Amino acid sequence: MHAPEVAAYWDERRRYLERIRRVPEIRHRYWRAIGIYLLRRLLWSFGFFPVFLAFWIPFVLSSFNPVVMASDLIPLLEGFVSANPEVQATTISTLAIAWGSVGFFFLVFDFVLTPFKSPYQYEADVYMRSWEQLNHDQLPVNR
Template identity: 85%
Template sequence: MTTAPPKTKSVDAPEVAAYWAERRRYIERIRKVPEIRQRFWREVAIYLLRRVLWSFGFFPIFIAFWIPFVLASFNPVVMASEFIPLLQDFVDANPEVQATTLSTLTIAWASIGFIFLVFDFVLTPFRSPYEYEADVYMRSWEQLNHDQLPDKV
């Protein structure tokens, strides 16, 4: 016994090409709109600021306090009693040792920040307002041209 293949609407290349051509034309048109261009640059600045603050502000500081807190068995008294002698030794040390310690901490902070920054850019890519506007426009364009488009575009 042979079974008939399931009936699905085939995807024609011209229909898909029409969708993407219309999307490209629309994005080219809205790139000329000053309000959207201004919103694009504002969102780029907010995105970069947010990524940098999370990567260099939150994560290194969180790790710097969380790991010692875990090692102190979540007991702040134990943590303080371990850090007070270290801080006293730092204050009593000569300037070369202090400079070395500070540069080591700065390098550790920057390296953790850069690692998180790279992963943050990969995990949370920038979403352009042009793409958002094009998505909204193409949804309405699909509805207007519904009978001409394949099922899945």
């Protein structure tokens, strides 16, 4: 594409985005999409990945044998229950810090891999496809 065609395209896209930013329905869809996006990222990062790693790593270390895994974990749990409250509090805070650090790592990683897709951009893409088809013959041609 030549420079006038590109400039006309981006100018029309900018004007269209300014117009649709005033539409309450799309604004509502935008805030809803942000909420769903953030909730999904938080649930994956702090819900799925730490739980998956907490069960998968011991399962791998026990050679995929749940009996071996349980027999390894039972003495640890008995030691935790019989420990004094100070040791229990330290263990729980260490697990909480590990959970948070794993979740935060995956949250940052997830934000990079799956960026937010704005409903405004989607609407503009749809509009610009139809605009290109309608204005294809009217755009200046530089040869």
